[in-house]
Amino acid sequence: MSTANEDQVSRRRFEREKAARQEAERLLEEKSRALYLANEKLNAYSEELEKAVLERTADMRRALQKAEAAAATRSRFLATMSHEIRTPLGGLLGMIDLVYGDETNPETREYLEYAKTSGQALKRIVNDVLDFSKMEAGAFQFENEKVDIRALISSVVGLAGGNLGSGESRIRESISSSVPKLFLGDATRIRQVISNLVSNAVRYSTDGPIEVRAFSTRHEKGALLRVELEDHGIGISPELEETLFKDFSQIQNRLTAAAQGTGLGLAISKQIIEGINGTIGVDSVLEEGSTFWFEIPVEVIESVPSKTTGKSDLSKADRRSVAGVRILLAEDNPINQKLILTFLKRMKAEVELAENGAVAVRKFAPNTFDLLLMDVAMPEMDGLEAIRTLRELYPAEDIPPIVLLTAHVMEAIHQESKGVGVARVLSKPISYDDLEAGISEVLELHQSETPSTRGVEAPSPAKADVIDMMSADVAKQLLDAMPKADLLAIVEEFISDSRRLLGEILAHQNNQNAALVAQSAHSLKGSSGSLGFPRISDAAKEIEGGITELSSERISQLCQAIHDDLSLLDQAFGKQA
Amino acid sequence: MKGVVFVELLSMAESAFGEDVVDNVLDKADLENGGAYTTVGNYPCEELVKIVQAFSDHSGLSPEVLQRKFGHWMMEFFAQHYGGFFEGKEGSLEMLEAVDGEIHVEVRKLYPDAELPRFDARRVNDTELELLYSSPRPLVEFCHGLIEACVDRFGESGSIDIDPTVKPGNKNSTMFNIKLNEQ
Known part of the structure; x- marks a missing residue:
């Protein structure tokens, strides 16, 4: 082998290398194309997958919403049904209680006992289902x-x-x-x-x-x-x-x-x-x-x-006897009225009935009742509203413990009742025993809290001050016309009447009934004017005249002023305000 | 069969017999593509057998001896180009155990269609390994050479025997029994 031969590459070797290179390049292109296609395919897959995931997610969300709606509907249905069943059932059971109490024939009494037992079993079931549906709805x-x-x-x-x-x-x-x-x-x-x-x-x-x-x-x-x-x-x-x-x-x-x-x-x-x-x-x-x-x-x-x-x-x-306890009952449903009145009378309580919240506010006066028994849902003014109004009108110690009666299934009522200060919420339909126990427990608690204020009459006042608070000329005129004791009696009546009117004003104001607000204010203006309490009559006059223009804050201010004046008068009569 | 094997076989032949000899032998041999090989291509195994036979005829060395020498050559090539696989290995037995699990895995990433032989390793003890080589190709001696070179590379010595009695289930399998000398 010559050196020249070692430096030079033979033709056949060159051709072989060239062929190998071309083959390599061809393979490279083929591979690149394959890679590109594979990549394309992968992208398509990934897009498809993404789409499928989105669709599936949307499907699932829809299904979930549907299921949630169905569950909510079911809960609502159960709650409504239970509620609707409870009310007539309460009536039934109550009436059975009443008939049973009056019945002397042992056979009839036995039948009534069966009826009562069955009714109570039914009531328990309905209550359970109601609780359960509330529980499921997370509304406990x-x-x-x-x-x-x-x-x-x-x-x-x-x-x-x-x-x-x-x-x-x-x-x-x-x-x-x-x-x-x-x-x-x-x-x-x-x-x-x-x-x-x-x-x-x-x-x-x-x-x-x-x-x-x-x-x-x-x-x-x-x-x-x-x-x-x-x-x-x-x-x-x-x-x-x-x-x-x-x-x-x-x-x-x-x-x-x-x-x-x-x-x-x-x-x-x-x-x-x-x-x-x-x-x-x-x-x-x-x-x-x-x-x-x-x-x-x-x-x-x-x-x-x-x-x-x-x-x-x-x-x-x-348990503490309910006998002799003075109760103001606000209840609109005639059957419930009858039932609870009878229950309370059987407990020997003294009951005053108010057909709705507004009437209850009107009938209420400090030291007249030991307990307020208030229904929630009533026309004109509901129980909670009535309680709020009373709280605005009277100092806390003048308001006896309040027991709320409700057939409402919503726990929100309980929440709200806490806000206005309620001693106990009893749910309707209520049995004789539950009512007695509830009232008795509340009275017991109330008594242990305020040991000495109950049942003690307000001490005799320095009533002369009251006259001083009237404008001098009117007072003189009136004293000329009647004995002082009579005048004081009239003023006392005026105070409670004014509180009632004030309550009405607030209630109507809440309901945005301008006409009725004006009517009550007008009445207050008249009575306070003729007895010589100018501050009250001025405030009432402003309310009456400006009811459409005045802001609700201003009206609240005026009512507060009237309320303060009435409290001053109460103080003059020796009552605590 | 991967092109790299052909390219390296020819390199070895060139270094042993010179370029002209290689060119002559290739011209005479009846090869499909005239002996032009690229490392990235794939070629039939019969071609390799033909080339080995052709060099055997030329040199008078048996095809088995040539295969075994080529095994040593390829081990050198692997060590030079793919040194990473050797790093962290304590000895030849560990290296041989890793062929299927590590090296062939990497090969498939680059050449998904590669037809690779199987190496089932069973460690008898610290110094002894049974390696079952399974491949439809008649390259037992090539494999033998690779194993020898691997033992050498790690500075070890020992015996590598082919167990003729073990042909478990497959006539394409060969059992290598590798026993290292105590050091």
């Missing part, structure tokens, strides 16, 4: 009111004991002195849970004692209240314990005939207890009995129970 809200757990347990036990029919109650109460006398909580809901547990115990155990125990231990929030309910019934197997607190679950047993119900009770109880940050559970031995319990953290108001004996008051026999 909780109150923070004063709870006397002793009174509460006693009244639940009293009612359940009465249901046994055997006379002697087999339910024992044992409430530890560690349990605070008063704490903050939702009395209605706690009562509902206890009542549910008690009625389960009664239904699922034919004999043997049932014991309600309560005690409390320290807790960061104040106290941890534990309530236990032990029965000696059929017991629950461990497998069933798990499903027990779920919806519609019910233990099958030889007492099934007696144990009817929706099976919602425990699910609702669980929801309630968990809603107030508590826990609920059961310890049970099959064929031996069960102990249901719940624990809730509570804020203690008054820790030491008044009676350390453990056994507490307010069971049916010795």
Whole structure:
């Protein structure tokens, strides 16, 4: 091999290399094209996928909205239906109560008892369904009111004991002195849970004692209240314990005939207890009995129970009597009027009826009533509005405790009622016992809060001052015409009449009824003018004359001025303002 | 068969016998594309067998010996161009174990249609490895050479035996038994 040969590349070698290079380039182009196409395909896929995801998401959103709407409709339907059923049912049960009370024939009384039992079972079911639908809609809200757990347990036990029919109650109460006398909580809901547990115990155990125990231990929030309910019934197997607190679950047993119900009770109880940050559970031995319990953290108001004996008051026999209590009842529905009036009369309460809120405001006067019983939905002026008006007109200590009666299913009412200051909300339809217990508990609480003000007549005033507050010439004229005592009586009447008119003005103003505002203002202007209270009559005159032009702030100012003057007069009469 | 194998085989032949010899041999051999190969192409395996046979005829060395030498050559080529695969490997056995799981995975990324042989490795102990080579191609000795070169590369020594009794299920499989000497 020559050196020249080593430097030069032969033709065939060159051709071979060239062929190889062309082949390489061809392959490269082919690969690039393949890569490009693959990329295109990938992009198309990704776009398609994105579109599919968007479509699917939209589909799902639509489906969700549809499902939510359906659920909302169903909840609303259930709530409305339950509400609509509750009202006539309440009427029925109430009337049965009344007839039963008057009936002397034992056979008829027995039939009535059956009717009542069935009605109550129906009512329980309707209430359960209503609660359940509220629960599902997430509309459960909780109150923070004063709870006397002793009174509460006693009244639940009293009612359940009465249901046994055997006379002697087999339910024992044992409430530890560690349990605070008063704490903050939702009395209605706690009562509902206890009542549910008690009625389960009664239904699922034919004999043997049932014991309600309560005690409390320290807790960061104040106290941890534990309530236990032990029965000696059929017991629950461990497998069933798990499903027990779920919806519609019910233990099958030889007492099934007696144990009817929706099976919602425990699910609702669980929801309630968990809603107030508590826990609920059961310890049970099959064929031996069960102990249901719940624990809730509570804020203690008054820790030491008044009676350390453990056994507490307010069971049916010795709860505070409603007899002689003066009650202003505002209720528009004629059947409910009849029912509640009869109930209250049977309790020997003195009742004054107002057909709506406006009438109630007019009929109200300080020191005339011990309790206001107020319906919520009423024509002309509803219960809440009436309460607000009263609160504007009178100082707080002149207004007795207020009990709200409502058939409203919306928890919003409870919320609103808290804003205006209501001692208790009782839901309609209400039974005789619930009404009596409710009123009695409220009175008890009110009395313990204000120990000495009730029932004491206002001390005799230095009434001369009142005359000084009238414009001198008018006072002189009037004193010439009548004895001073008569004049004072007239002024006193004027004050209460003026408050009524002021209430009307505020109410009409709220309803934006200018004509009626002017009418009431006119009336106030006249009476205050002729008795010589120029400031009041001027304010009333301004309201009457300028009702269409005045801003609502100005009207509020004027009303406040009138209110202040009336309070001054009250002070002159020796009443506290 | 990947073009790189053909290109490297010819490189080896050139370094051993000179360019003119290679050109003559290629001209005489009955090859589809006249012996023009590129690394990025794919060519039938029979061509490779033909080329090896042609050089065997020319040199008097058996095709098996040539294959084995070519194995050593290719290992050198791999180490030069794909040194990354050798990094972090403690010894030849670890390297051989990684052929299927690491190296062939990378090959497929570049050449999804590559027809790769399989290497099923079973570690007997620290110094012994059973490597089952499965391929429809008659390149056992090429493979043998690669394994030898791999052991050498890691500065190790030992025996590499072909177990003639083991033909599990597939006549295209060969069992290599690699035993390293204790160091």
